[in-house]
Amino acid sequence: MKTCLVVDDSKVIRKVARHILETLDFQVSEACDGREALDACNASPPDVILLDWNMPVMSGMDFLRALRESNVPTRPKVVFCTTENGMAYIRAAIEAGADEYVMKPFDRDTIESKLQIVGLA
Amino acid sequence: MIESHLAIANPAVHPGASGAGASAGTLTVLARLLEARTGQQIASSRAWRLDVALKPLLRDREIDTLDQLVDTLLDGSDHGLGDRIIDALVNGESSFFRDQPVFDTIAQALTAIAPDHRGRVWSAGCATGQEPLSLAMMFAEAAGEGSPPELVATDVSEAALARARSGRYNQFEIQRGLPVRRMMRWFDSDGTDWTAKPELTRLIQYRQSNLVTDPAPGGRFDIILCRNVLFYLAAGAKAKVFASLAAALRPGGLLVLGAGETVIGQTDLFMPSTRYRGFYEHTDTKRRIKG
Numbered sequence: 320m321k322t323c324l325v326v327d328d329s330k331v332i333r334k335v336a337r338h339i340l341e342t343l344d345f346q347v348s349e350a351c352d353g354r355e356a357l358d359a360c361n362a363s364p365p366d367v368i369l370l371d372w373n374m375p376v377m378s379g380m381d382f383l384r385a386l387r388e389s390n391v392p393t394r395p396k397v398v399f400c401t402t403e404n405g406m407a408y409i410r411a412a413i414e415a416g417a418d419e420y421v422m423k424p425f426d427r428d429t430i431e432s433k434l435q436i437v438g439l440a
Numbered sequence: 441m442i443e444s445h446l447a448i449a450n451p452a453v454h455p456g457a458s459g460a461g462a463s464a465g466t467l468t469v470l471a472r473l474l475e476a477r478t479g480q481q482i483a484s485s486r487a488w489r490l491d492v493a494l495k496p497l498l499r500d501r502e503i504d505t506l507d508q509l510v511d512t513l514l515d516g517s518d519h520g521l522g523d524r525i526i527d528a529l530v531n532g533e534s535s536f537f538r539d540q541p542v543f544d545t546i547a548q549a550l551t552a553i554a555p556d557h558r559g560r561v562w563s564a565g566c567a568t569g570q571e572p573l574s575l576a577m578m579f580a581e582a583a584g585e586g587s588p589p590e591l592v593a594t595d596v597s598e599a600a601l602a603r604a605r606s607g608r609y610n611q612f613e614i615q616r617g618l619p620v621r622r623m624m625r626w627f628d629s630d631g632t633d634w635t636a637k638p639e640l641t642r643l644i645q646y647r648q649s650n651l652v653t654d655p656a657p658g659g660r661f662d663i664i665l666c667r668n669v670l671f672y673l674a675a676g677a678k679a680k681v682f683a684s685l686a687a688a689l690r691p692g693g694l695l696v697l698g699a700g701e702t703v704i705g706q707t708d709l710f711m712p713s714t715r716y717r718g719f720y721e722h723t724d725t726k727r728r729i730k731g
């Protein structure tokens with residue numbers, strides 16, 4: 320089963336994302352910030368990470384840089400999932416190594432489509 | 441055909457089909473209008489959608505019921521009302537790079553079948569433009585400084601075409617099928633919408649045209665996409681469209697249908713391509729090439 324780590328400080332978003340991902344046959348785990356996500360990746364890297372931008376403790380961007388520099392054995396796909404919808408943010412995320420970008424609000428089609436694009440749905 | 445319309449129009453057969461309590465006559469008129477203008481039949485399972493689909497138009501025209509809408513249509517006082525009804529009833533569902541592998545095959549096939557001339561591609565039933573724009577992006581990226589294939593896109597719905605020409609998509613539409621890197625390369629953000637850059641839209645010639653009754657765009661095409669259009673057409677209308685597509689396709693050219701569609705059992709003008717899986721070619725390709 321494919322695995323997805325949902326990283327978002329909003330419980331509601333995590334719940335909605337989990338529900339969508341489970342209907343797409345993903346096994347889902349959750350983290351509330353970048354630090355928790357990094358620990359989760361070191362313990363057991365998922366196939367894909369759905370990553371919020373603004374979070375306490377460690378932002379999505381700091382997490383992504385740390386992840387790309389870390390020696391996490393596999394290279395999980397990273398899909399940003401954020402309300403930061405300006406071109407400058409999108410460009411910065413892609414340059415930092417994100418594979419895809421979801422602009423919130425999203426629906427099931429959005430998530431499914433972006434996961435297909437990164438080769439996972 | 442008529443039977444199915446009567447079935448739609450009979451609420452006893454399809455409870456709930458009449459939506460806001462429209463009369464059988466009203467539903468029959470709407471179904472016949474749609475079939476006359478587009479060749480499309482309303483499957484009885486989709487009849488309830490008449491009501492849902494026409495709601496925004498009723499609101500816009502300040503009309504309360506479907507019965508009144510049809511009265512207005514028939515008395516001829518509201519010019520263009522028939523067109524608006526058609527716009528509301530056709531299924532214009534689309535997305536960028538729909539059935540992605542098809543696009544890879546198109547790129548590959550076009551190089552093989554049009555090696556020595558500028559390719560010509562027709563998106564027939566282009567809806568709101570995602571299909572021709574996907575082709576345009578792919579062609580422009582591959583062409584680099586050279587000139588990409590010619591792209592013609594047609595649809596019967598003026599409303600769908602107006603949206604296609606505008607190249608403007610909301611956040612949900614732009615995220616369906618379009619990789620973010622291509623979005624960054626080919627679209628500008630505009631509030632929460634995204635608009636295709638002029639350098640992309642200028643690669644596409646849009647035209648309003650009915651596949652059943654209008655002649656195909658001039659000249660022959662190397663590849664014709666007619667995806668998720670024929671599905672809704674009545675058998676007679678389908679036959680006319682296949683004949684028109686066959687005449688518009690260059691010898692050796694390819695026809696691309698939607699993922700769930702086939703020519704098998706529908707027409708003997710086309711047969712499955714042996715080289716390109718899921719694509720179709722003239723049944724008499726060899727004879728036509730020689731002739």
Ligand SMILES: C[S@@+](CC[C@H](N)C(=O)[O-])C[C@H]1O[C@@H](n2cnc3c(N)ncnc32)[C@H](O)[C@@H]1O
Binds near residue numbers: 477533568
């Ligand atoms: C479901 S959309 C398909 C869009 C696109 N080809 C795709 O596959 O994503 C079908 C389109 O066919 C158009 N259509 C239906 N009947 C037609 C006809 N008789 N002539 C031209 N277009 C027609 C509709 O207006 C609608 O925009």
